[in-house]
Amino acid sequence: MTSPLGMSPSPPSADQRKEDVALLRILVVAGEGGGASGLLQNLRQWADDGRLELDSAPDLPRAVRQLAAGRWDVIVAVLGEHPDDDLTWWLDTLRGVGGNPRLIAVAQAPSMGLVLRAEKSGVLDVLSLPLRRDELMRALERVRSAATETAVPLPAVEPQAVGPYALVGQSPAMLDVYKLLARVAGSTATVLVQGESGTGKEVVARAIHLNGPKATGHFVAVNCAAIPENLLESELFGHEKGSFTGAVTRKIGRFEQAAGGTLFLDEIADMSLALQAKILRAVQEREIERVGGGETIPVDVRLIAATNRDLKEAIKQARFREDLYYRLAVVTIQLPRLAERGDDLLLLTAYFVRQFAERYNKRIKGISDRALELLRGHAWVGNVRELRNVIERSVIVAGDDTLRAEHLPEELRGEEAALTDRPQGGLLTLAELEARHIARVLGHTNGQIGAAAEILGIHRNTLTRKMKEYGL
Amino acid sequence: MTGPAPVRVEKALGLLPELEALEPLRALLVSIARPDERTLWSSSGPYLTLGKRGVHPDELRRRLPQAFHRIAEHVQALYRAYVEALESQQRADAAGAVSALLRGGRLEEDLRRFTQARAWYDVALRVAEGLQDRRPEVESLRALGYVCLALGQYADGARHFQRSLALAEAEFDQVGATGACEGLGDAALAQGQWPGAQAWYNRGLRLADAAGDAARAGRLERQLGVLARKQGDLAAAGDFLRRARERFESDGVAVEMARVLSEQGRLDAQLGRHDPASAAYREALAWSQRGERDAGLELSIRVNLAELDLGTGRLLEAEAELRRAEQVAIGGNVMHRLVQVYTLMGQLRGAQGDETGFVFFEQAIELAKALDRSLATEARVYHAYGLFRGQLGQNDEARAYLERARELFDSLGEAAARERVEAELRAISA
Numbered sequence: 042m043t044s045p046l047g048m049s050p051s052p053p054s055a056d057q058r059k060e061d062v063a064l065l066r067i068l069v070v071a072g073e074g075g076g077a078s079g080l081l082q083n084l085r086q087w088a089d090d091g092r093l094e095l096d097s098a099p100d101l102p103r104a105v106r107q108l109a110a111g112r113w114d115v116i117v118a119v120l121g122e123h124p125d126d127d128l129t130w131w132l133d134t135l136r137g138v139g140g141n142p143r144l145i146a147v148a149q150a151p152s153m154g155l156v157l158r159a160e161k162s163g164v165l166d167v168l169s170l171p172l173r174r175d176e177l178m179r180a181l182e183r184v185r186s187a188a189t190e191t192a193v194p195l196p197a198v199e200p201q202a203v204g205p206y207a208l209v210g211q212s213p214a215m216l217d218v219y220k221l222l223a224r225v226a227g228s229t230a231t232v233l234v235q236g237e238s239g240t241g242k243e244v245v246a247r248a249i250h251l252n253g254p255k256a257t258g259h260f261v262a263v264n265c266a267a268i269p270e271n272l273l274e275s276e277l278f279g280h281e282k283g284s285f286t287g288a289v290t291r292k293i294g295r296f297e298q299a300a301g302g303t304l305f306l307d308e309i310a311d312m313s314l315a316l317q318a319k320i321l322r323a324v325q326e327r328e329i330e331r332v333g334g335g336e337t338i339p340v341d342v343r344l345i346a347a348t349n350r351d352l353k354e355a356i357k358q359a360r361f362r363e364d365l366y367y368r369l370a371v372v373t374i375q376l377p378r379l380a381e382r383g384d385d386l387l388l389l390t391a392y393f394v395r396q397f398a399e400r401y402n403k404r405i406k407g408i409s410d411r412a413l414e415l416l417r418g419h420a421w422v423g424n425v426r427e428l429r430n431v432i433e434r435s436v437i438v439a440g441d442d443t444l445r446a447e448h449l450p451e452e453l454r455g456e457e458a459a460l461t462d463r464p465q466g467g468l469l470t471l472a473e474l475e476a477r478h479i480a481r482v483l484g485h486t487n488g489q490i491g492a493a494a495e496i497l498g499i500h501r502n503t504l505t506r507k508m509k510e511y512g513l
Numbered sequence: 514m515t516g517p518a519p520v521r522v523e524k525a526l527g528l529l530p531e532l533e534a535l536e537p538l539r540a541l542l543v544s545i546a547r548p549d550e551r552t553l554w555s556s557s558g559p560y561l562t563l564g565k566r567g568v569h570p571d572e573l574r575r576r577l578p579q580a581f582h583r584i585a586e587h588v589q590a591l592y593r594a595y596v597e598a599l600e601s602q603q604r605a606d607a608a609g610a611v612s613a614l615l616r617g618g619r620l621e622e623d624l625r626r627f628t629q630a631r632a633w634y635d636v637a638l639r640v641a642e643g644l645q646d647r648r649p650e651v652e653s654l655r656a657l658g659y660v661c662l663a664l665g666q667y668a669d670g671a672r673h674f675q676r677s678l679a680l681a682e683a684e685f686d687q688v689g690a691t692g693a694c695e696g697l698g699d700a701a702l703a704q705g706q707w708p709g710a711q712a713w714y715n716r717g718l719r720l721a722d723a724a725g726d727a728a729r730a731g732r733l734e735r736q737l738g739v740l741a742r743k744q745g746d747l748a749a750a751g752d753f754l755r756r757a758r759e760r761f762e763s764d765g766v767a768v769e770m771a772r773v774l775s776e777q778g779r780l781d782a783q784l785g786r787h788d789p790a791s792a793a794y795r796e797a798l799a800w801s802q803r804g805e806r807d808a809g810l811e812l813s814i815r816v817n818l819a820e821l822d823l824g825t826g827r828l829l830e831a832e833a834e835l836r837r838a839e840q841v842a843i844g845g846n847v848m849h850r851l852v853q854v855y856t857l858m859g860q861l862r863g864a865q866g867d868e869t870g871f872v873f874f875e876q877a878i879e880l881a882k883a884l885d886r887s888l889a890t891e892a893r894v895y896h897a898y899g900l901f902r903g904q905l906g907q908n909d910e911a912r913a914y915l916e917r918a919r920e921l922f923d924s925l926g927e928a929a930a931r932e933r934v935e936a937e938l939r940a941i942s943a
Contacts, residue, residue, distance in 0.1 A: 102770070102799040109792035130802045133837070137795050238555040266552065267560035267869050269523060269876070287878075289913035307556050349555055423554025433829060491571055 063185050066112065068142070069097045070104045071119040080119065080147070080172055087174050093181070101127075105134060113142040114184055115165065117177075120148040124155050132162050132451070141438060141447050145180055147172060152512025153473070157480045163451025190409035192443040195391040203251060204260070206244045209392045210385035214377035218245065225372045226252035231324070233369045234347040236376030239426030242347035243307060245374060250303040255343050258302025263295045266308035274316055275332045278323075284333020296329050299342045309369070310350040310361060321365045344369070379424040386428070390416060393429050394444060397436035404442050411446040415453050476511040479504070483513065519567025522546045526564075541580045543848055545572055559832075560869055562858075562876040563843070563851060590620050594633075611641045611649035615656055625849070627663045634660060651681045651689035658696045662703055665887050665925075671700040691720040691729055698736060705929045711740050728769070731760035735773050742780050750780050767804035771797045775814045782821050794818040808845020812838050816853055823861055831861055849885040852877045856897045863901040874898040892921035896934055908941050915941070 067088075071080050081097050088095050098104035104116070116135070120127040128146055135144055143165040148155065151167050159167045166180035200207035208219070225232055226249045234242040243262060250260045268276050275285075279294030295304060312320065323329050328339045346369045355361035379386060390408065398405040412435075421427055435448040446454060482493045490508075494501040507513075525542055529535055546566035552558050557565070594617035601609030618633030634657045641650035654677035661670030674696035681689030694717030701710035714737045721730035738753035754777050761769040774797035781790035797814045801807060815838035822831035835858055842850045855877040862870020874894060881891040899915035902908075915938050922931040 100799075101802060102767075102796055105792070105796040105799045109788075109795070126802075130799070134795060134799060136833075137791060238551070238553075238558075243556065264557050264560065264869055266555065266557035266565070267872055269562075269564055269872065272872075272875060287875075289917070290909045292910075311557070349551070426554050426556075437829065491569065 064092045064094055065114040065181060065184060066094045067096070067115045067117060068104060068107055068113045069095060069117045070099075070101065071097065071117075071147075072099055072121075080170070083172060083174075084117070084177075087177070101130060101134065108134070108138045108142070112140040113138075114140075115145060115181065116142050117145045117147060119170070120146055120151075124148045124151060125158070128155065128159060128162075128164070132164075143184055143447075145177070153476045154480075154508075154512030157477060157513070161452065161480075163454040190411045190443075190445055192407035192409055193413060194407045195394055195405075196387060198388050198392045198395070200392055201248070203244050203248045206241075206247060207392065208241070208244060208248060209389050210382055211388065212377070212382040212385045214381050215385060218374060218376060221372075221374050222248055223252070225249060225374070227254070229254060229343050231344045231346070231369055231371045233352075233366075233371075233373045234345065234376065235352075235373060236347075236349065237378050237422075237424055238349045239424035240376035240378060241425050242349075242376060243305065245376065246303070246305045246307075246345040246347060249345060250305075250343070253303070253343065255302050259299055260303050260305065261295050261299035262305040262307060264307045266311035270313055270316075273312065274319065277316075278319070278329045278331055279334075280332035281334045284331075288333065292331075294329070294331065296323060296340045296342060297338060300340055301342075303343045303345060306344065306346045308348060309346040310348045310352060310355055314360070314362065317362045317365050321362060321368060324365070324368045379421045379428060386416065387413070389425060389428055390432060393432035394436060397433045401436055403436055403439060405436060405439055405444055406442045408444040409446060412444055412449055415446055415449055419453055472511070475507070476513065479507060479511065480513055483508075519547075519549060519569050521564065522566045522568060523564035525568050537580055537584050540846055540848070541576060542568055542573060544843055544846060545576060546843065560872050562855060562872060563839075563848075563880070564876055587620065587624065591617050594620065607640055607644050608646060608649045611637045611644075611653060614640065615653060618656055618660070622660060622663070625663075627660050631657065631660045631664070647680045647684045648686055648689060651677045651684070651686055651693070654680070655689070655692050655696055658693075658700070662696075662700055665889060667700050667704045670703075671697060674700060687720055687724045688726065691717050691724065691726060694720060695729065695733060695736075698733070702736070702740065705927055707740055707744055711737065711744075714740065727760050727764065728766065731757045731766075731769060731773070734760070735769075735776055738773075738776055738780070742776075742783060747780060747784055754780060767800045768807060768810065771800035771804065771810055771814065773797075774800060775810075775817055778814075778817055778821070782817075782824065787821060787825050790821050791818065794821065806845070808841050808847045809850065812841045812845070812847060812850050812854075815841060816857065819857055823857065823864065826864075828861060828864065832858075835861070849880070849890075852881045852885050852890050852894060855880070856894050859901055860897055863904045866905065868905055870901065871898075874901060888921050889925055889927065892918045892925065892927070892930070895921065896930070896937075899934075900937065903937070903941055912938065912941055 067084075069081055069084055081095075084093075084095055087093070096107065098107050101118075104118075107113075108116075116131075118127075118131050120131075124146075131144055131146065135142065145165050146155075146159055146167045147170060148167065149170050151169055156167045165183060166176075168176050168180070198209055200209045208215075222245060232246070232249060234245050236242055246262075247260055250256060263277060265273060275288070275292060275294065277294050277296055279292045279297055280288045282288055282291045306320070319329075323340065324344060327341065328337050330337055352361050352366050352370075356363045356366055379389075390413075394405055394408065397403075416428075416431075423430070431450055431453065432444075434450055435444055439445070439448045479493070479497065482496050483490075490501055490504055494504040497504060499507075522543065525546075526539070529539055529542070543563065546563065546568045548558075548561055548565075549567045552561060552565070594613050598610040598613035598617075601607065601613060614633055614637035618630040618637065621627075621630035621633060634653055638650065638653040638657060641647075641653045644650065654673045658670045658673035658677065661667070661673060674693050678690055678693035678697065680686075681693055694713050698710045698713035698717060701707075701713060714733050718730055718733040718737070721727075721733060734753045734757035738750045738757060741747070741750035741753060754773055757773045758770070758777070761773060774793045778790045778793035778797060781787075781793055794814055794817055798811065798818075801811050801814060815834050819831045819834040819838065822828070822834060835854055838854045839851060842848055842854060855873040859870045859873035859877065862873065874897065877894045878891065878898070881887065881894050885891075895914045895918035899911045899913075899918060901911075902914060903911035915934050919931055919934045919938065922928075922934060
């Protein structure tokens with residue numbers, strides 16, 4: 042390629058190269074004492090070469106004021122004597138800050154536990170004191186590289202409206218669901234919808250109702266697991282005034298409310314055996330009695346039940362009545378996990394981005410390749426519900442017409458951070474790998490050591506020792 | 514291979530007799546309760562309350578030694594306080610005895626054992642009454658005044674502060690008099706007697722300024738700011754808070770800075786300045802982190818932040834903040850404050866038109882009765898519950914809950930709150 046004057050372009054000068062590098066605004070938060078002294082001085086020396094604009098704050102409260110007053114790209118925070126607590130406060134503080142600045146935590150000899158927690162929380166990096174220039178610059182380079190994301194237009198989606206919800210997806214697994222749904226909707230047969238949490242069981246139940254013979258009646262949903270056990274019976278069957286403490290008025294239960302329509306019993310496995318017996322009677326006899334009332338009331342409802350549990354296993358453990366199971370599972374629809382739905386992820390993402398962009402008055406037309414990659418790489422244990430939640434949170438913080446990786450929640454960005462920029466060419470030491478796996482299993486068991494030890498196949502004392510060793 | 518499922522807190526508490534000796538066990542059980550991981554993304558996840566959290570008996574067993582240790586530490590500290598009181602008595606140092614007895618009461622107060630604290634303060638007062646130096650009596654009366662306020666016995670509290678003030682003035686004890694004025698202001702504020710509270714705080718402020726007591730003057734100015742805001746004089750509220758902040762910031766008193774900023778946030782919110790309000794709350798949180806951990810304060814700020822988000826329709830943020838507040842209440846052993854958290858959760862669901870939100874009010878009522886044991890708190894929950902039912906068009910239930918709230922406010926003599934409920938009842942009937 043030649044210039045208009047027919048001369049080869051000269052290589053960019055050092056000054057030009059510097060100009061091409063994006064300027065980063067950095068807030069350094071470090072007190073005077075300890076290993077942090079001299080840090081600011083060093084940073085000021087490095088700032089000129091690295092196209093960095095620096096400011097400082099002596100502590101978290103003063104930093105909060107500065108964060109509210111301007112936009113920052115990166116916060117370099119020196120953690121104190123209690124680095125875990127300090128990190129928690131920093132993460133909490135940055136949640137409410139505009140512009141999504143990235144956090145670099147600096148600590149005196151950070152433990153592996155701290156590093157893992159920081160990674161999981163989307164912290165850009167954890168560096169140790171004394172701070173090394175190359176480590177800091179490498180972390181900052183990752184912030185700059187975010188600017189190179191390419192926008193991908195959102196695909197067109199044809200959602201099947203289901204009341205306030207929609208069925209979205211064209212994967213073979215979902216096509217099978219649609220076919221079964223179409224076959225069962227026309228009848229009044231009781232349906233059991235099974236699938237992991239967040240796979241859309243209520244949407245399917247609504248679709249059956251809306252396409253069935255009772256579509257003109259009400260669709261009444263009851264979440265059996267959400268309601269305290271002592272209130273569930275009166276919620277379902279109603280009660281007479283004064284029948285128990287708190288029965289301040291006569292109450293019409295959900296069975297009666299759903300008369301002529303559909304009653305959707307979600308998370309049915311969470312019901313006590315006593316209540317299961319009453320449900321069985323209502324299904325068999327098609328009549329109920331209000332709590333504290335002697336009158337038998339006929340009910341004409343279509344029943345759809347749903348669960349994320351294995352009911353057959355619950356029957357084996359005598360936690361679920363077998364007769365009720367066969368009454369409910371006249372037709373069973375099994376919903377696939379999001380991970381089994383292939384490109385539906387992209388369609389659902391597009392659908393939710395548009396939905397929330399409209400709700401929050403944003404003009405988002407695309408998603409960056411990197412954000413998409415992060416979405417594709419996530420495990421989605423909460424399936425579509427988790428995706429919806431992630432997209433909603435991301436749309437709220439997005440400022441331009443593209444949803445970028447920086448808009449995604451910290452947990453997703455953390456997954457990326459865990460894999461990049463490792464000094465030894467991306468390879469982990471055995472200890473690091475072990476620590477990461479233990480941390481992952483502990484996360485899975487919500488920190489329950491007994492359960493984690495069982496999964497890992499080691500004694501709980503061994504696990505406790507390793508947790509101490511790795512600072513988990 | 515994940516072992517037996519955890520036991521739900523609602524069931525676990527059902528097995529625990531209502532005995533005072535078991536209170537630490539109850540607190541431990543609740544503090545280790547965690548959400549069942551299976552509910553995290555389930556459709557019941559958003560409705561998760563304390564009762565639906567799970568507890569592993571083996572974890573409880575493992576933590577028992579820690580609980581025993583804490584109980585033993587507390588009992589030891591109480592016994593030591595008594596022995597020190599006894600030694601002081603032996604040395605004919607009755608003032609020392611009062612001081613030791615007051616320390617015993619404070620130890621009990623720290624654990625919200627207000628009735629027990631009152632017993633210590635009663636003994637301290639009896640000893641102090643026999644002294645020529647009246648300052649120990651002034652101090653005992655002030656301690657008694659505050660414990661009465663904590664027990665909701667406002668008139669008794671005010672009577673103790675009044676006596677404390679009379680004694681302090683007679684003895685030219687300026688510090689004691691300032692403290693008594695502050696207490697009288699707090700008692701009046703708790704009863705909604707705003708002009709009275711204002712008069713006491715102003716008198717206390719003059720005394721504190723004269724004595725050069727910057728910390729107490731700052732606190733009194735914050736309280737005057739609270740009052741001015743409640744009375745709608747927002748400019749005056751801003752001035753009081755600015756001055757309080759200046760006093761504390763120069764001394765770097767973290768906890769007081771957090772309190773002033775939290776109040777500043779409420780003022781900004783009332784002025785419709787949402788961004789400054791949010792910034793003030795965030796800074797308040799940052800200050801609260803610098804001082805000694807005060808879970809109650811942190812929780813208050815988070816609840817304020819959630820209320821701000823709720824008021825501006827940022828429901829997702831409000832919910833996230835309330836969940837953090839819930840965690841602070843559980844982890845920080847201030848479980849009685851969950852009543853406030855769950856009431857707001859219920860209001861949030863009401864704003865979404867979500868009927869299942871009633872579970873939060875039910876849990877709040879249960880906790881108000883079991884843990885908070887304050888009729889005022891219970892009344893506020895019924896009030897919010899009534900509004901929630903009304904929002905969903907369930908007028909019969911709304912009326913029943915509002916009538917219950919009116920009855921409770923009536924019994925407490927909270928005229929302003931009663932009037933608000935009355936107006937809502939009239940609106941429903943119309």
